[in-house]
Amino acid sequence: MADDQSPDGRPAGPLSGVSRWLSRTARALGGPAVPDSNYDPGRHGPLVSFDGLDGHEEVDRYWLNAPYAFVSINFDPAADEHRYHVVEPSLDELEADLLNRLFEDVRGPLIYRTDVADDPERALREELRSRLVEYGVDVEPETFYRLYYYLYRSFRGYGRIDPIMHDPRVEDVSCDGAGLPIFVYHEDYTDVETNVTFDADELDDFVVQLAQRSGRHVSVSDPVVSTTLPDGSRIELALGEEVTPRGSAFTIRKYADEPFTPIDLLEYGTFSLEMLVYLWLAIEHNKSLIFAGGTAAGKTTSMNAVSMFVPPRSKVLTIEDTRELSLYHDNWLSAVTRERLDDSDITMYDLLRSALRHRPEYIVVGEVRGEEAITLFQAMNTGHTTFSTMHADSVQTVINRLENEPINVPRPMVQSLDVLCVQVLARSGDERVRRAKTLAEIEGIDQRTGELDYSNAYAWEPTEDRFTDSNSDLLDEIRRERGWSQSELLGELNDRKRFLQYLRREGIDDYRRFTAMVNKYYADSEAVMDRIDAAGVAVED
Structure with a gap:
């Protein structure tokens, strides 16, 4: 990352020497004030705010990564299309400069900590507090957790697209090139343009990081990779302009935490x-x-x-x-x-x-x-x-x-x-x-x-x-294999319909519970059907 840019892509501004000055001042004058309590939205100010897009109607808003990021779905009547607007904490110039310094100073100690894998959030908070104490910076809880969010997003998350990756309603995330908006496939609004973009160098770095995170290698000599992220999401990567003239590109097919039943x-x-x-x-x-x-x-x-x-x-x-x-x-x-x-x-x-x-x-x-x-x-x-x-x-x-x-x-x-x-x-x-x-x-x-x-x-x-x-003909073949009469086949079909209706009525759509109930049916179908009879479940038309 360039020295004049923070991890969230903002320019560091003219205050590049502020953190060094604060560090020298702290050593001369004494201790800083760094919050040691967790963020409480009831006591502290909000980390994010958004007043809407001009000329658009907001049709939906929900948290992606509370209390740090949410999405505002807006409808543009002139273009007759929706916009997926990601809202994250905003940083002033001093916070952006501080974040740029922290990014390098926090990453090193984290690499050598042995407890990061056990509790990465706690480890990052501790290192962030230590660095702020070292700098002698007096920060409010809101500033502390804005800095924490962007550091965590860069170290453990998915950078710019991290909020989108938290959205359970998004199935696909695609980037077609540098400077172009990310598109998502939303279960309610289908293909939607977002306000998230990458510049060329940042996009190249991100594609390489995705490949490394998946245990694969991507390079100019081998620019196309199809692999799987650790969470099970499928990714297709293209590096540079060898095969994608508009620059690096990627598509992520998100993996559902809970498979469909x-x-x-x-x-x-x-x-x-x-x-x-x-x-x-x-x-x-x-x-x-x-x-x-x-x-x-x-x-x-x-x-x-x-x-x-x-x-x-x-x-x-x-x-x-x-x-x-x-x-x-x-x-x-x-x-x-x-x-x-x-x-x-x-x-x-x-x-x-x-x-x-x-x-x-x-x-x-x-x-x-x-x-x-x-x-x-x-x-x-x-x-x-x-x-x-x-x-x-x-x-x-x-x-x-x-x-x-x-x-x-x-x-x-x-x-x-x-x-x-x-x-x-x-x-x-x-x-x-x-x-x-x-x-x-x-x-x-x-x-x-x-x-x-x-x-x-x-x-x-x-x-x-x-x-x-x-x-x-297949059902007739199964009937003959089992030695059932036609009425016995119809009875079995009817029982299984009622069984599935019962699971639907009871909201048993978790794949573990569903499989457990199916196994019970295999083990003792009569006992299961007696339970369904007692529940009064009949086959619906």
Whole structure:
């Protein structure tokens, strides 16, 4: 960082010698006054304030990192668009100069402290107080915690985008180049421009820091990196102007702290109750699934959610190139690919071949793109239940991608796939929604035409935003496998609908509690249904 700039990007101003003068004065005259109490918004003044944007209507405001930063969502009627305005503590010239000095003087001692990992906030506060005492600076609690915020944001947070990374309603954060506004994908307002920007040098440094934080290396000779942050967020990085002419760029797909459950999919209308019960029976009876869709259609989220229907104690092995899947399952082995500059890469194909030696009952692959698909379908043909995702917007597109370059799965092997779910990110009224467009059953190869046959068990009607169903051969196959009569199958479907409705009514959408309840159903379904009967839960129309 330049000597004339503070960590928040403000110029240090003409007071660059103030801290040195204060330090000399303190040594001559005695002790300073540094607050040793925590910030109390009731006793101290506010750290942030914002009066709104001219010509805009504020439609939402909420904390991102209380009491330091909040967001103000504003609507511009002239442009007919929203603005995502991040509000952080403002610093006067003296505070900005002090922060610039503190940034270097605090970072060194923190590196050598052994207790930083245990309590980084306390360690930073202690070092900040020590430096202020050393300088002989008399500061108010508000100033102390403004300085603390920017130091913590730089050392432990995500710099300029740290407030945005705290926003649970933001799914994606993207920077298209230096001097350009950051854009976010907000769950309520979709793609929104923010007031956050990077200059060129700062952006280059930030991209390098993101790569280092992920344990990867990015350079001019190797300018593109796709990896995962420690919190599980997926990032795509580009350094310099080698491949992105407007300068360094990045996109962060934020990782949800709590993965979605089938109850969440039901609440959001992605699937109907009947479709979830259908997938539950398919998974329990070892049917293989592929979830297809375009970018941000929610295919990985749905696959992760319905994987919570896997029976307890079944051995599950997940394979990903970036960590996204999260299961609450005792017998679960997670594997992630490794990329290096030398010849020691571990690819998804390598992990999939290794997975078969672990004798898993369920293999979940993050996404198939190439040669690993052959091994995946070989696993299907040898009795392993597999789930995976693909980029495709229809059943026929999935089949075409599987059978042609670069995947090249032979058609007789493709017919071992049981269920194909195609999801879309679409508009319903004024909202953008994620919907399961089709649940299709692969029926085999037509003897007359030689083409792969499939039928739609469920389909989404966009004009009415509802799901329709057709006769399912798969459910008949499961009924025969279990030796059920038709009435017994219908009874089982009805019980599982009531079970999911009960969990929805009780608000059991935490993935740990949801999985625990599903496991109870597997262990003693009669006892669980007796409890639901006592609660008076009936199947809703």
